[in-house]
Each structure stands twice: as C-alpha cells, then as structure tokens.
Amino acid sequence: MNAIEIKNLCKKYRRFSLDSISLELPSGCIMGLIGENGAGKSTTIRLILDIIKKDSGSIKLFGKEVSASSAKLRDDVGVVLDEPGFPEVFNAKNINKVMKYTYSNWDEERFFSLLTRFDVDEKKKFKALSKGMKMKVSIAVALSHKAKLLILDEPTSGLDPVIRDEIVDIFYEFTRDPSNSILISSHIVSDLEKLCDYIAFIHKGKLLICDEKDRLLEKYCIIRCSAEDIGKINSDAIKSKKESPYGVEAIVERDAVTIDFEINPVGIEELFVSVIKGEK
Secondary structure, rough: OOEEEEEEEEEEEEOOOOEEEEEEEEOOOOEEEOOOOOOOOHHHHHHHHHOOOOOEEEEOOOOHEEEEEEHHHHEEEEEEOOOOOOOOOOOOHHHHHHHHHOOOOOOOOHHHHHHHHHOOOOOOOOOHOOOHHHHHHHHHHHHHOOEEEEEEEEOOOOOOHHHHHHHHHHHHHOOOOOOOOOEEEOHHHHHHHHHHEEEEEEEOOEEEEEEEEHHHHHHEEEEEEEEHHHHHOOHHHHEEEEEOOOOOEEEHHHHHHOOOEEEEOOHHHHHHHHHHHOOO
C-alpha cells in the first residue's frame, strides 16, 4: 500500500497554479519534495492535510480519500510545518494537555522523554524558545501519537547545521520501522539527498521529475569534453551545459554517452538546478 497517492491534483490562485500533480510514496519510504521558495511545495502539503481544498484531482493516505477520512486519519499523520502554530504563551505542559484531547493515541511519557532528549526547557513559554527549539517541540508532538506518516514542510529551514543534522537523525530513527513513511519538503537539497529514497522536483506548480533517488543518480552523470565532442551527444539527453575556454561541462543522460568522455557522478542538487534551468 502507498502511504500517499496523489493523482492529477490541481489548485488555482490568481497568480499561481498547482498543475496536475501526480505522485506516489510507498509505505516505509522517504520522499523529498524539492523546489525553490514559491514553487508549490507548501501548497501541495496543505492540500494533502486538507488545510486548503483542492480544485480537482485525488489525494489518498493509506488508500483512503483525504476529504472523506481526514478526521479518522489524524492519529496516523504527524505534521511539522515551517512555522509551528502553538500559542506563544503555552509551555510544554500546556501543549501536552491540548494534545491529550487532540490525539487518541497521545503518549505523554514519550513526549516529555523527547523534550528531555532535545534539551527543551519544559517551563519556557513557546515565544521564549529559539526557532530550533520550537521546531524540536513540533517534532516531539509529531512523534508522540504513534503516527505512521510524517509530513514535514521545511523542518530544517533557518536552523544551524548542528541542529539540522540532529533532526535528520531523528527522522532516520523514525523510518527504522518499515511501516513508517515521511514526506519532507525543503529547498536545502543536501539534507534530502542523504535522507530520501524518492525525490520529486517541483517548479512553478509543476512536477518535473519524481523517481527513486538512486535511479536518478544512475541515469544522469557529469561529462567534461570539448565543444566539438558535445555536439556528438543527442541534444535531448543534455540537461544543462557550461562552456568555458577550457571546454564544456554538461549534465547528460548516461545512456547517451557512447564515446570515451571523462564521466563523473552527479548530485541531486546539481541535477535539480540543471532541470530548473532547462525549464526557464
């Protein structure tokens, strides 16, 4: 069963449209939703969570339509948004009391255990916490009601590298259970490259690529050659190229390389940038 299944999802605003998005996240896997700010990542996530209503298309979580089953699915989905929405005057104990009435599977002991692990001061009001600490509280909530799916919108944005690494490790731990899945959006591609099984590129409301990360890394490569030799490769297989007095560096489909070029592996960030430039 897929944890998430989206088909032909559309949402139109006056100056932006999410255009027929389709993707599947198999249970037990992590998908990274990559795109620039304003590409449509947060819109997609809010549609999945039924925070905003779709214009057309289908959204299923664990095989059930979201609009018809949203309340029943709440316990199974842990959510971390880029701006945690807890009242500023709440401390951890206040949050715990509210969550008891929000989730039927709320685990108070686990919540406070996670806060201790994260070095969060339980007595501090939410407004007095740093952005990193606020994000840790939000993650602790998401992990304390036996969720099977985490949906995370820019959870590492604006955090220093040490805290980002710590949070990524927490997500690794969550997916040690093969029934647990994660959809995580970010424009920090390096975080997603080491974490994700699947990668989805979104740009100006359109899904450009959605595939297994390892398959993408196998499909494309970087070559360095002369300006003359680059002309021997099918232009449709060239995702991007940079020319200099010393030759050409290009990201191409590996299968299109039929002569002896210098071949190097490509990273997800390099591939993403090349795909975006190709769309502009």
